[in-house]
Amino acid sequence: MANRGNFSGRIGFILAAAGSAVGLGNIWRFPYLAGTNGGAGFLLIYLVCIFTLCFPVMVGEIAIGRKVGSDAYGSYQKLGGGKWGYLGLFGILAGLFILSFYNVVAGWAFGYFLEISFGDLLDQQDFGAFFGNYVNDIGPLFLFSLAFMLITAYIVSQGIAKGIEAANKIMMPALYLILIGLIVYSLTLPNAMAGVKFYLIPDVGEITSRTIFYALCQAFFSLSLGMGALITYGSYVTKDQNIVSSAAVISIADTSVAFLAGLMVFPLVFSLGAEPGQGPKLIFVILTQAFQNMGPIVGRIVGGSFFLLICFAALTSTISLLEVPAAYLVDQKKFPRKAVVWSLAVGIFVLGLPSLFSQGIVPALNKLPVHNSPDFLSFVSDMCDISLTVGGCLMCFFIRYRWKMNNLNEELTLGNPSFMGSFIQKYINFTISWVCPIVLSILSVLVIIDKFFGL
Numbered sequence: 444m445a446n447r448g449n450f451s452g453r454i455g456f457i458l459a460a461a462g463s464a465v466g467l468g469n470i471w472r473f474p475y476l477a478g479t480n481g482g483a484g485f486l487l488i489y490l491v492c493i494f495t496l497c498f499p500v501m502v503g504e505i506a507i508g509r510k511v512g513s514d515a516y517g518s519y520q521k522l523g524g525g526k527w528g529y530l531g532l533f534g535i536l537a538g539l540f541i542l543s544f545y546n547v548v549a550g551w552a553f554g555y556f557l558e559i560s561f562g563d564l565l566d567q568q569d570f571g572a573f574f575g576n577y578v579n580d581i582g583p584l585f586l587f588s589l590a591f592m593l594i595t596a597y598i599v600s601q602g603i604a605k606g607i608e609a610a611n612k613i614m615m616p617a618l619y620l621i622l623i624g625l626i627v628y629s630l631t632l633p634n635a636m637a638g639v640k641f642y643l644i645p646d647v648g649e650i651t652s653r654t655i656f657y658a659l660c661q662a663f664f665s666l667s668l669g670m671g672a673l674i675t676y677g678s679y680v681t682k683d684q685n686i687v688s689s690a691a692v693i694s695i696a697d698t699s700v701a702f703l704a705g706l707m708v709f710p711l712v713f714s715l716g717a718e719p720g721q722g723p724k725l726i727f728v729i730l731t732q733a734f735q736n737m738g739p740i741v742g743r744i745v746g747g748s749f750f751l752l753i754c755f756a757a758l759t760s761t762i763s764l765l766e767v768p769a770a771y772l773v774d775q776k777k778f779p780r781k782a783v784v785w786s787l788a789v790g791i792f793v794l795g796l797p798s799l800f801s802q803g804i805v806p807a808l809n810k811l812p813v814h815n816s817p818d819f820l821s822f823v824s825d826m827c828d829i830s831l832t833v834g835g836c837l838m839c840f841f842i843r844y845r846w847k848m849n850n851l852n853e854e855l856t857l858g859n860p861s862f863m864g865s866f867i868q869k870y871i872n873f874t875i876s877w878v879c880p881i882v883l884s885i886l887s888v889l890v891i892i893d894k895f896f897g898l
């Protein structure tokens with residue numbers, strides 16, 4: 444294990460895993476999903492999913508990775524034998540597709556950062572129309588998303604401690620600081636409290652089956668679960684670390700960023716008298732309007748910082764998304780790390796081109812004949828959502844029926860001697876044995892039906 448590299452310690456691992464979790468999912472996707480799915484009701488279900496389903500899955504993934512000290516494929520294969528390695532490969536494949544569209548959205552955010560800080564974006568009259576044109580201005584976006592992928596590849600090519608960990612140690616604290624500053628600002632705006640109410644006071648009548656599906660998928664996506672990212676990161680964790688407490692810190696860090704992002708976005712939306720249910724363009728349209736209202740200088744600074752924050756958040760996630768297939772090729776095929784990382788980066792960038800072209804410029808990619816997934820980018824994102832919940836569900840089956848609970852417990856006792864017999868042990872064992880397999884298999888089937896046919 445020594446020659447694969449390790450995180451230098453507990454903080455390094457927690458920051459890197461929290462960096463993987465905190466990303467566009469928290470700042471871009473969480474607010475718009477909450478906005479289209481009832482606000483506070485969505486938040487409530489989301490929190491329930493995090494603590495009852497996602498936290499145990501996260502503990503399981505990290506434990507599997509650390510036990511074997513290998514990539515997602517190698518870990519399942521070594522512990523399970525037979526065809527279990529395919530579960531790892533399934534996750535790796537899902538990761539490739541997530542990164543392909545994620546990098547496109549990161550490119551949008553990178554472009555907004557540049558256009559607000561150094562261009563004339565804030566002089567626009569109609570930000571909705573601007574966004575519509577912007578996502579079809581393929582030349583610059585091609586370059587922005589290529590740049591984003593190359594930065595990701597550079598960091599990952601530097602290895603675990605020097606690349607991934609060092610980048611996260613700088614970016615994660617910066618992200619919190621910028622976010623808190625923006626919340627303070629947005630809460631002082633007129634009518635901000637209407638946004639706070641929308642976001643924090645649930646209306647149970649607004650909660651539908653779709654609220655539950657979206658909240659579940661978002662919780663998995665946000666915590667980077669179900670595709671082996673945390674198995675891979677877990678494989679770089681040393682045996683003296685307490686996996687359960689680290690997973691708790693990572694879950695709380697991620698959930699707090701999503702929560703804070705909502706607390707920043709909805710007061711702004713309501714102070715502008717705008718509609719919260721605008722979908723993926725929400726932060727690009729509404730927030731730029733808010734930044735414009737701050738005046739040319741303050742708007743440039745606050746807006747620029749905000750989109751820089753999104754880029755930081757996205758980068759710590761793209762790093763982990765690229766690390767998953769890279770670890771597989773390095774561990775299993777013994778390819779040199781640098782060559783693997785750069786070739787993957789180019790390949791995944793190309794895989795993302797249909798998503799880049801799907802916002803209108805290529806009509807065939809803009810309207811797919813699938814319920815609820817109007818464009819190719821959304822379609823890939825929906826398919827990835829499904830594979831994450833299915834992947835998480837299968838991981839629970841794997842632990843329960845193949846690896847066995849006592850082996851999980853043994854691994855979790857390392858670095859945490861009081862684990863055996865504790866409440867948390869019983870909670871994790873119960874949720875992984877019963878709650879997650881049952882709830883996740885039912886919900887996964889319903890999500891598939893909903894995404895393809897509409898319920």
Ligand code: PFF
Nearest residue numbers: 464466467468664665667672
């Ligand atoms: N958790 C990331 C986000 O919320 O933006 C997305 C993600 C990263 C999903 C890494 C899956 C993953 F393995």
